[in-house]
Amino acid sequence: MLSWRPVLWLREYLLLAGDIESNPGPKWICSLCNNIIKRTQCSLRCNAREQHWVHERCAKIKAEQYTEKWTCQQHKDKERGKRKINLTLLQLNINGIRNKLEELKEVVQKKKPHVIMIQETKLQKQHKTPILEEYSTVRCDRPQGNGGGGLLTYIHSNLQFRELTNFQTYINGAERSVVEIRDGRNFTLRLANIYIPPRDINADQDEIRTNQCIQELLTADTILAGDVNAHAPLWHSSITDARGIYIEELLLTSDMTMMNEETPTRIPFDQTQR
Secondary structure, eight states, X not given: OOOSSHHHHHHHHHHHTSSOOSSOSOOOBOTTTOOBOOTTSOEEEEOSSSOEEEEHHHHXXXXXXXXXXXXXXXXXXXXXXXXXXXOOEEEEEOSOSTTTHHHHHHHHHXXXXXXXXXXOOOOOTTSOOOOOTTEEEEEEOOTTOSSOOXXXXXXXXXSEEEXXXXXXXXXXXXXXXXXXXXXXXXXXXXXXXXXXXXXXXXXXXXXXXXXXXXXXXXXXXXXXXXXXXXXXXXXXXXXXXXXXXXXXXXXXXXXOOOOOOSSOSOOOSSXXXX
């Protein structure tokens, strides 16, 4: 005879099903002490990407302090070993730096960037490197020495860095200079300063050159900045061209994220071009 009490009645039916235990449920293991969390013990859910449970005593917080974003100590320990770097970057095609250095100094004084990436410096071998106080420089002149092109990267003195010389600096007219910002003993971020001149070769050759300049730099630990003389919707150009569409495809199929605000990257005298 089944009990008339609803709870007992339901319990009897569950047991008659044959595959239900009298005390169902998985055993929960505390991720901090690796012991079973008993029914009589208070536990807290860690809201990391892979959620799990820990004893309240192991968490070392009270239940009333718990929030939906709380994570346990093992994740905090991992985060403590990582140093987050906040960087302000300034990128500019200066079209000749020698007669614009004072203006650049005014902008730097106002913006106080950590890194400055400049294209078309138009420096030649006999020219001294323009100095900005409190900044180190990485200079890369156009090899022909004709006064065109040229890159300068300024890195603030409070940053540790090294120049990466394993990257080819001149590729059939395209130029690039790559440095790596250091965080303690670990190298954490690459900064690539690039310049690709307006198209002066056929479309197929231009695509090969663009690929060689950019492709190997499209990694999650790299910031790419420069003037690539290309137009595409991704960086809010009002017109498009073949190089722009090709670079857009490279970026959209990579781990890169566009950092530009929703404004054109260039405001020309002729407003039909951007």
